[in-house]
Amino acid sequence: MAARTRITALAAAAALMALTGCGAADMTKQSSPYAAAQGAKTVTLSVQSWVGAQANVAVAKYLLEHELGYRVDTVQVDEVPAWDALSQGRVDAILEDWGHPEQEQRYVKDKKTIAPGGELGVTGxxxxxxxxxxxxxxxxxxxxxxxxxxxxxxxxxxxxxxxxxxxxxxxxxxxxxxxxxxxxxxxxxxxxxxxxxxxxxxxxxxxxxxxxxxxxxxxxxxxxxxxxxxxxxxxxxxxxxxxxxxxxxxxxxTPLQKFLNAGFEKSGGKAAAFLKNFAWTTKEQNDVALMIADRKMSPEAAAEKWVKENGPTWKAWLAKK
Structure with missing residues (x-):
């Protein structure tokens, strides 16, 4: 979790699209063409509207693409609808959840369509x-x-x-x-x-x-x-x-959590393993968020800069099994 002079819903969506890149889509209206693609090295990540969540996705997306060879799509979806999209396989992972016990009970414990992805490493x-x-x-x-x-x-x-x-x-x-x-x-x-x-x-x-x-x-x-x-x-x-x-x-x-679509968790290969290993500190997240929101860097440029300067951290995410 996230608060936050008034802007229209259209302006808010446009601002988020600018931050998350041209691959962003509104998951309340459509699904990603990459989600649950059979036999393809593709990953779809849910991205929420606050910049800390955007920082997580930017770095994960950069590494998935440049180190593991995946095509990555990012989609805009609010906190609660993200759980529906994840359960249905319209997205593969949520990288920052601030605590939704009702959804966790329904999808993780009862339906078992969502799997825990471990702690993000940041306490909200x-x-x-x-x-x-x-x-x-x-x-x-x-x-x-x-x-x-x-x-x-x-x-x-x-x-x-x-x-x-x-x-x-x-x-x-x-x-x-x-x-x-x-x-x-x-x-x-x-x-x-x-x-x-x-x-x-x-x-x-x-x-x-x-x-x-x-x-x-x-x-x-x-x-x-x-x-x-x-x-x-x-x-x-x-x-x-x-x-x-x-x-x-x-x-x-609240120790912030990651969640994966249950099917993706089982068959997502190196991408699923990497996302479960992905964990960083509050300072590391803030460093990337500051580049995006205050220095007006694109998420990809901010991620690239952070990756170039923090090799030992992210290489450990790739090395773990």
Missing amino acids: HIGWFVPAYFAEAHPDVTDWRNLDKYADRLRTAESGGKGQLLDGSPSYITNDKALVSNLKLDYQVVFSGSEAAQITQIKQFAKERKPFLTYWYKPQWLFEKVPMTEVKLPPYKEGCDADPKKVACAYPH
């Missing part, structure tokens, strides 16, 4: 954040119980007279509307529409040194450009988020 965490410059001037803002004290300062034209809690895409994992309601906070959740739109808004706030409260997540390269401090919500305890309407606790820390 969603939370509420304020800019470091505001937290330093007002240390008590980092306790959720003091947020209403600052609601007037965090009000915007979009938040209807309340403080604004800036979220990204409604498709991302978020408990924020329930949290605001259950914690009885004088705030309104405002969706920017996408990670890119949310980053634009956060950067503008920071440029003007304005206070803001935002849903955000780690790992994410933006912390290097806009330092932020997390607001402490009521502690997370196992099961405290089981009922989405009653959530009144922090988000968990």
Whole structure:
């Protein structure tokens, strides 16, 4: 997981297509011509809209193509529909899942159409954040119980007279509307529409040194450009988020997982083995994400640069059996 000034759905899709390359397709409308191709060295990877997920796919795609000789297609699909596409064989792998227990129960445990692909090596965490410059001037803002004290300062034209809690895409994992309601906070959740739109808004706030409260997540390269401090919500305890309407606790820390189509896991040969071996650090993911999102490099160029500089890491992914 991912939040994230408003843009149209068409603009969001166009932005993602630019990031993921000309091979990207909208999997809610069509399937990849490469997926489940019999006897061909092809792989189809699901790519989500946040740049960390794009970094994973960029590096995996580059190595599959340049080191293992596969043709690789990347497809755009939201978090939950990605599980349907994976189960049906319309994509072969998801490289970054932030936790979908209902889908995991249905497809991995019950239907057995999806197989675990191992940990990505990165631990994800969603939370509420304020800019470091505001937290330093007002240390008590980092306790959720003091947020209403600052609601007037965090009000915007979009938040209807309340403080604004800036979220990204409604498709991302978020408990924020329930949290605001259950914690009885004088705030309104405002969706920017996408990670890119949310980053634009956060950067503008920071440029003007304005206070803001935002849903955000780690790992994410933006912390290097806009330092932020997390607001402490009521502690997370196992099961405290089981009922989405009653959530009144922090988000968990989640070791991010990979998943493969079960048929691909069995017959995908070197490609399936490589994707199961693929695991890197938060810093490594952020390095590639920063090149894509901040330095405006193409995903392929960013992947090529990272591969040239990190041979010992990726060669181990190829060598393992």
